[in-house]
Amino acid sequence: MNDIRAMRAIQVIAALAPFGLSVWSAIPAAAATTNHCHIGSYRLSDGRAVDIAPSDRDTLRWRMFTGETGQLRPQKDGTWANTYGWTNRADGKIVSFSDCAEGRITFEKEPGRRIAFDVRDTTFDSERSQAGRQAGATERQRKDTHSCAGARFRA
Secondary structure (H helix, E strand, C coil): CHHHHHHHHHHHHHHHHHHHHHHHHHHHHHHHCCCCCCCEEEEECCCCEEEEEECCCCCEEEEECCCCEEEEEECCCCCEEEEECCCCCEEEEEEEECCCCCCEEEECCEEEEECCCCCCCCCCCCCCCECCECCCCCHHHHHHHCHHHHCCCCC
């Protein structure tokens, strides 16, 4: 009887071991992930907007409305050096950030400030609304709601 219990315990441990190893191996990756207060959207003095997002390990990714993007890598002097698009090719762009509380950026010598977004909690009843449609919507409203491959929704 004890042999059967021991054998079952070994089977359970063997079945769960890969999950434990995957969690264990993810811990260093999570620790190396960038968690900067610089993440956010900024309005540059020339009117452009740039979004700064977390990326791989200790890097940040930036995007503009024009579609331009790059990856920022931290430098020893506190600045961030850019690589072009999704390549590893340096392009000479330098980005720097102020202290977190100030919310300032210098993007390629162009100063900017963090954009303060209005944030509002909201709730909705998912039983009465599907795919952004209001319950009781007319057929015309339903067709309009699903135009552009579902990219536009009406409240």
